[in-house]
Amino acid sequence: MDSQPLADFRFLMFVDDDYEDLELWYPRLRLLEAGAHVTVAGPRSGQKYKAKHGYPCMSDAAIADMEAADFHGLVIPGGFMPDKLRRDPQVLRLVREFDQSEMLIAAICHGGWIPISAGVYRGVRVTGSLGIKDDLTNAGAIWEDAPVVVDRHFVSSRKPDDLPAFCQGILRVMQSQDKPARKAPVRGNGKKPKATARRKAAQAR
Numbered sequence: 001m002d003s004q005p006l007a008d009f010r011f012l013m014f015v016d017d018d019y020e021d022l023e024l025w026y027p028r029l030r031l032l033e034a035g036a037h038v039t040v041a042g043p044r045s046g047q048k049y050k051a052k053h054g055y056p057c058m059s060d061a062a063i064a065d066m067e068a069a070d071f072h073g074l075v076i077p078g079g080f081m082p083d084k085l086r087r088d089p090q091v092l093r094l095v096r097e098f099d100q101s102e103m104l105i106a107a108i109c110h111g112g113w114i115p116i117s118a119g120v121y122r123g124v125r126v127t128g129s130l131g132i133k134d135d136l137t138n139a140g141a142i143w144e145d146a147p148v149v150v151d152r153h154f155v156s157s158r159k160p161d162d163l164p165a166f167c168q169g170i171l172r173v174m175q176s177q178d179k180p181a182r183k184a185p186v187r188g189n190g191k192k193p194k195a196t197a198r199r200k201a202a203q204a205r
Helices: 021-033 081-085 089-100 109-118 130-138 160-175 195-204
Strands: 010-014 037-042 048-050 056-058 073-076 104-108 148-151 154-157
Touching: 010 021, 010 081, 021 037, 021 073, 021 104, 021 160, 073 089, 073 109, 073 160, 081 109, 089 104, 089 109, 104 109, 104 160, 109 130, 109 154, 148 160, 154 160
Parallel strands: 010 037, 010 073, 073 104, 104 154
Antiparallel strands: 048 056, 148 154
16 A cells, blocks of 8 residues: 555645634645645745634745646635635636646635635535535535535535545545656745746756
8 A cells, every 4th residue: 555645746725814723734734644745825925824723824835926837736725714815816816727727626614715716616516614505506516515525626525524534535536647747846935936937947856
């Protein structure tokens, strides 16, 4: 059995104040345990963001510096954070780029607000917090009340209690894909690098 089934896979996670503690940290640590590299991006690089229950998270990079082409999947925690980030055009751009490339978009609880605002859930089977069920169906999604729903490259779950199933769904989607070529680390440096320059750097390694 492969102890690191996600080695060389790269994931992007969003963070801002009032994220749901477990819904960020559980998937992040599970992905790291599986050998993946995880970049946590917030409105600013190197800033400490406070969770709903007080646990802090330091961002690795700024959202504005991110390019979907540098990753293999996107994980969106819940909490009150998604209602803030769904108003950021850069966040919506990234979600649409992940969808256009048919790369993983995984959202839990209120995290579904962000794909809703990006307009990528129409016709997609999803679940989420009961509090956003109407928002999901109004966005054209097909609602299911289940611990995890996997539809193509979309993975969704309802609440923190569903996190084991949520992470299993992510692993299932990623393990169905070919093992990726190694990509260069993504780090926040206060400047917006060009995606083509980062890809050239990755190819040179």
